[in-house]
Amino acid sequence: MIKRFIEPIGRYCLFLKMVFRRPEKWGIFWRQFVLETDKLILSSIVIVGVISVFIGGVLVIQTASNMSNPVLDRMLVGYMVRETLVLEFCSTVVALILAGKMGSNIASEIGSMRISGQIDAMDMMGVNSAGFLVLPKVMSATFLSPLLMLFSFALGLLGGWCVVEMTDIIPAAKYISGIKYAYNGFYVFYSGFKMSLFCFLISSISAYNGYYADGGSLGVGASSTRSIVVTSILILLFDLIVTQLMLY
Amino acid sequence: MIKVEHLSKSFGDFNVLKDISTDFRPGMCNMIIGASGSGKTVLLKNLIGLMEPDSGEIWYGGKRLSEMGYEEKSSLRQNIGVLFQGSALFDFETVLGNVMFPMNFFTDWSMEQKMERARFCLDRVNVKNADDKYPSELSGGMQKRVGIARAIAMNPEYLFCDEPNSGLDPYTSGLIDKLIHGITREYGITTVINTHDMNSILEIGDRIEFIYEGRILWEGDRHSILGTDCQELRTFVGANVLARRIIGG
Ligand SMILES: Nc1ncnc2c1ncn2[C@@H]1O[C@H](COP(=O)(O)OP(=O)(O)O)[C@@H](O)[C@H]1O
Ligand SMILES: [Mg+2]
Numbered sequence: 001m002i003k004r005f006i007e008p009i010g011r012y013c014l015f016l017k018m019v020f021r022r023p024e025k026w027g028i029f030w031r032q033f034v035l036e037t038d039k040l041i042l043s044s045i046v047i048v049g050v051i052s053v054f055i056g057g058v059l060v061i062q063t064a065s066n067m068s069n070p071v072l073d074r075m076l077v078g079y080m081v082r083e084t085l086v087l088e089f090c091s092t093v094v095a096l097i098l099a100g101k102m103g104s105n106i107a108s109e110i111g112s113m114r115i116s117g118q119i120d121a122m123d124m125m126g127v128n129s130a131g132f133l134v135l136p137k138v139m140s141a142t143f144l145s146p147l148l149m150l151f152s153f154a155l156g157l158l159g160g161w162c163v164v165e166m167t168d169i170i171p172a173a174k175y176i177s178g179i180k181y182a183y184n185g186f187y188v189f190y191s192g193f194k195m196s197l198f199c200f201l202i203s204s205i206s207a208y209n210g211y212y213a214d215g216g217s218l219g220v221g222a223s224s225t226r227s228i229v230v231t232s233i234l235i236l237l238f239d240l241i242v243t244q245l246m247l248y
Numbered sequence: 249m250i251k252v253e254h255l256s257k258s259f260g261d262f263n264v265l266k267d268i269s270t271d272f273r274p275g276m277c278n279m280i281i282g283a284s285g286s287g288k289t290v291l292l293k294n295l296i297g298l299m300e301p302d303s304g305e306i307w308y309g310g311k312r313l314s315e316m317g318y319e320e321k322s323s324l325r326q327n328i329g330v331l332f333q334g335s336a337l338f339d340f341e342t343v344l345g346n347v348m349f350p351m352n353f354f355t356d357w358s359m360e361q362k363m364e365r366a367r368f369c370l371d372r373v374n375v376k377n378a379d380d381k382y383p384s385e386l387s388g389g390m391q392k393r394v395g396i397a398r399a400i401a402m403n404p405e406y407l408f409c410d411e412p413n414s415g416l417d418p419y420t421s422g423l424i425d426k427l428i429h430g431i432t433r434e435y436g437i438t439t440v441i442n443t444h445d446m447n448s449i450l451e452i453g454d455r456i457e458f459i460y461e462g463r464i465l466w467e468g469d470r471h472s473i474l475g476t477d478c479q480e481l482r483t484f485v486g487a488n489v490l491a492r493r494i495i496g497g
Binding site: 024025028116117118120121122123124125126127128 | 296298321322323324325326328330332333334336337338339349350352353354402
């Protein structure tokens with residue numbers, strides 16, 4: 001039982017050691033980095049944007065309906081929407097969505113290369129297959145994902161503003177002053193850091209599962225499913241840990 | 249020259265290779281023959297280091313494979329070309345990109361030099377006007393050829409082919425055989441070929457190892473194989489109608 005938990009962790013660490021070996025040629029690394037950024041980050045912009053706009057809008061309505069007490073300043077609606085977005089939604093919830101999108105993409109891509117022998121072929125040339133295939137993905141996901149978080153934050157606030165403009169739940173000026181109220185830059189850093197960490201977990205764990213896929217196309221499917229389940233749980237776990245460490 | 253000493257390999261309780269000892273010589277097509285499931289691919293993967301043997305040693309020149317570090321293995325591998333059973337072309341690269349792939353990593357050649365070398369290799373295997381196609385757009389025979397071109401791109405000292413003509417029609421597989429044989433002679437490569445195809449065995453088997461239930465039962469060449477008195481080998485050879493007529497029985 002214990003072995004079943006410890007063994008994959010050990011293999012995962014050895015895998016990371018292979019991934020972080022110095023690239024044979026930096027030129028090749030950067031070329032792959034650009035390709036992966038396009039595939040992992042840029043292609044996620046639309047889904048992240050759409051979800052953020054809608055959640056921002058919904059949050060405004062829900063928060064307003066929960067704070068109908070006339071003693072409370074309506075400006076607080078904007079303030080609470082902003083805090084909810086930056087603290088939890090833009091990093092954790094967006095990361096959970098990316099765990100599905102990015103994770104299944106990485107695991108199935110690398111997994112099918114494994115079962116069709118392409119990874120063996122690379123190894124046999126003397127190329128560090130883990131480094132070539134995985135390092136650009138992990139780097140791109142880890143260092144550029146905070147941009148997705150900022151983008152999601154901006155569109156979430158925009159979504160809220162659209163609802164405010166289109167309805168008369170609260171005055172637009174109150175919403176605007178609410179989202180400017182008691183701004184704490186550290187929260188943005190905290191959220192970006194979380195996003196970066198989550199995307200590191202997503203990319204490296206999915207790559208690990210794909211890299212060691214076996215059992216034909218069924219195995220590739222299984223590795224992709226396993227990646228999403230494992231990373232989703234780890235994201236929630238690390239959310240708790242990081243929040244405890246950074247906010248208290 | 250590759251030497252194998254007392255190599256054994258099991259999967260769980262299943263003993264696939266039992267105490268294999270042999271050698272493979274330069275400038276020759278060394279063939280490993282045997283029925284499907286007899287352990288040819290496992291032997292090949294052990295030879296090239298994609299699997300670790302449970303016991304036994306593999307020598308490349310004067311060096312033990314098991315004692316090589318990462319760097320040493322990597323530089324040995326730049327000297328090894330492999331044609332995998334399913335060709336294993338990179339589907340994210342074009343035909344030309346596939347052949348240039350190892351050059352990108354291990355040479356400082358300019359783009360023109362790499363393209364020139366890649367075109368030379370593709371010419372050598374008779375692939376023309378396919379530079380910009382992706383592997384999924386090629387027939388099986390074409391994929392094998394591109395696989396061979398990629399395997400010889402870096403001028404290897406050793407060439408391993410796992411069932412180079414499985415799934416090909418007799419004519420195309422004859423062409424592939426002659427191609428491998430020609431390249432082997434021309435560059436003095438140590439070539440190791442896995443096959444169960446009687447045609448190729450009789451055509452290009454300079455040295456033949458017959459593997460049966462994980463052991464080498466017989467060693468010889470294409471001239472002596474039909475006169476063998478090893479019963480298991482006679483059964484294997486006799487599965488081919490023409491060969492059966494010759495050996496009788
Ligand atoms: N990774 C593996 N795990 C378990 N058994 C394997 C593995 N690879 C091969 N085998 C078994 O070893 C035997 C020999 O396989 P193989 O070398 O592929 O045969 P062939 O001579 O047709 O190439 C087969 O019975 C196969 O089931
Ligand atoms: Mg085989």
